[in-house]
Amino acid sequence: MSDADLLRRAADLALEFLDGLPDRRVGPTVSVQDLRAALGGALPERGEEPMRVLEHLARGADPGLVGMAGPRYFGFVIGGHLPATLAADWLVSTWDQNATLYITSPANAVAEEVASAWLLDLLGLPATASIGFVTGGQMANFTCLAAARHEVLRRAGWDVEADGLFGAPEIDVVLGADTHVTILVALQMLGLGRQRVKRVATDDEGRMRIESLREVLGECSGPLIVCAAAGNVNTGSFDRLEEVIAVAKSRGAWVHVDGAFGLWAAATPDLRHLTRGAGNADSWTVDAHKWLNVPYDCGLSIVANPAAHKASMNATAAYVPPSGDLRDPFDFTPEFSRRARGFTVWTALRSLGREGVAELVDRCCALARRMADHLRDQPGVEVLNEVVLNQVLVRFGDSDEHTREVIRRVQEDGTCWLSGSVWHGRAVMRISVSNWSTTEADVDLSAEAILRAART
Numbered sequence: 001m002s003d004a005d006l007l008r009r010a011a012d013l014a015l016e017f018l019d020g021l022p023d024r025r026v027g028p029t030v031s032v033q034d035l036r037a038a039l040g041g042a043l044p045e046r047g048e049e050p051m052r053v054l055e056h057l058a059r060g061a062d063p064g065l066v067g068m069a070g071p072r073y074f075g076f077v078i079g080g081h082l083p084a085t086l087a088a089d090w091l092v093s094t095w096d097q098n099a100t101l102y103i104t105s106p107a108n109a110v111a112e113e114v115a116s117a118w119l120l121d122l123l124g125l126p127a128t129a130s131i132g133f134v135t136g137g138q139m140a141n142f143t144c145l146a147a148a149r150h151e152v153l154r155r156a157g158w159d160v161e162a163d164g165l166f167g168a169p170e171i172d173v174v175l176g177a178d179t180h181v182t183i184l185v186a187l188q189m190l191g192l193g194r195q196r197v198k199r200v201a202t203d204d205e206g207r208m209r210i211e212s213l214r215e216v217l218g219e220c221s222g223p224l225i226v227c228a229a230a231g232n233v234n235t236g237s238f239d240r241l242e243e244v245i246a247v248a249k250s251r252g253a254w255v256h257v258d259g260a261f262g263l264w265a266a267a268t269p270d271l272r273h274l275t276r277g278a279g280n281a282d283s284w285t286v287d288a289h290k291w292l293n294v295p296y297d298c299g300l301s302i303v304a305n306p307a308a309h310k311a312s313m314n315a316t317a318a319y320v321p322p323s324g325d326l327r328d329p330f331d332f333t334p335e336f337s338r339r340a341r342g343f344t345v346w347t348a349l350r351s352l353g354r355e356g357v358a359e360l361v362d363r364c365c366a367l368a369r370r371m372a373d374h375l376r377d378q379p380g381v382e383v384l385n386e387v388v389l390n391q392v393l394v395r396f397g398d399s400d401e402h403t404r405e406v407i408r409r410v411q412e413d414g415t416c417w418l419s420g421s422v423w424h425g426r427a428v429m430r431i432s433v434s435n436w437s438t439t440e441a442d443v444d445l446s447a448e449a450i451l452r453a454a455r456t
């Protein structure tokens with residue numbers, strides 16, 4: 001059996017999976033015990049023939065896979081993979097480039113450089129900003145806030161990378177009450193603490209109240225970091241960025257915008273108004289594996305001040321040669337060795353173009369509105385949020401219990417998959433539309449399944 005046979009078989013297995021994806025039950029069909037039985041057992045003493053291992057993996061994993069790359073997966077905020085980005089990702093694995101330095105992969109370094117310029121143009125961010133190609137929104141938030149921590153302390157005369165936080169001037173961190181959990185995790189990893197933040201009150205949609213922001217800022221006296229949101233993970237709402245950033249900057253803050261999925265709204269003329277003022281911030285988190293529909297994993301940490309970005313991530317070793325003017329990707333990410341993520345982002349942007357990205361985002365939002373229209377006004381069903389983007393929050397009857405039961409039934413039914421959340425103290429069903437392949441028919445079929453579950 002040749003290597004070529006093995007790779008052709010893998011391609012066939014992948015194509016079989018893709019063929020079945022639109023129609024397969026979206027959730028898994030087996031229990032954890034079944035999966036352990038299929039994939040478990042003792043470590044083999046002797047290696048097995050690769051083709052048998054591949055077949056075993058494909059057979060054993062399949063019933064425990066989730067159809068999240070397919071058209072009726074509406075859980076969390078997931079995205080999918082455009083055929084072009086999946087194909088490019090196969091090449092990325094084949095090339096097996098370590099993206100760390102220019103010299104470890106000149107092609108990747110340049111693909112990242114080119115894709116960075118395209119992204120900044122598309123998202124309306126400063127052309128001189130730097131971008132780190134990280135694993136996802138979590139690491140993008142971490143990286144951006146590390147740059148923030150560097151810069152606000154540098155201005156206060158403190159070198160946090162060299163001297164740490166012991167004895168450093170205290171940083172005030174200000175967040176909206178509905179900030180994404182990954183911001184808190186980033187703060188916990190950065191030694192800034194999850195609990196010692198100051199919280200700004202929010203409105204029904206999760207947007208910071210400006211008067212509350214002013215009040216909270218009035219209590220701050222030290223180096224200051226303010227985190228705003230472009231796309232609340234539940235409602236899809238946007239902080240009033242122009243105002244929030246102006247108010248925060250007037251107090252000397254570093255402003256970070258978590259726009260993991262929401263900042264893609266800047267790429268379409270129809271929704272750009274939601275992001276007005278975003279370009280005035282200091283750093284931005286954007287996910288590529290969500291709405292840009294590249295395969296997992298890829299997030300973007302974008303920093304207006306490349307020197308701060310670099311200083312916070314800087315690593316040098318005797319064996320790392322200086323690159324002069326060339327871009328070393330590891331200057332902008334927490335990782336040292338990593339996958340060459342630039343290629344799939346380059347491919348997505350080149351294959352979609354400016355119009356294609358706008359069309360993808362607009363289409364998902366139109367489908368989210370269509371879903372909300374199907375559900376709204378049905379007896380015992382309430383759409384809780386203004387559907388300004390791609391997120392829909394639904395409540396069934398007036399008990400948390402019933403809403404959770406409807407979610408459970410929809411997951412059980414398998415037509416589509418979505419999950420629950422808690423919004424301002426009440427259990428909700430959360431529907432996110434962020435996959436290129438979702439059609440109106442998928443939304444109609446899924447809405448029927450949801451209403452069926454609500455009636456039973």
Ligand SMILES: *Cc1c(COP(=O)(O)O)cnc(C)c1O
Pocket residue numbers: 077135136137138139180182231232233258259260261287299
């Ligand atoms: C998804 C998400 C994150 C985290 O991104 P990952 O890619 O899952 O690490 C952060 N913020 C928001 C608003 C998100 O939607």
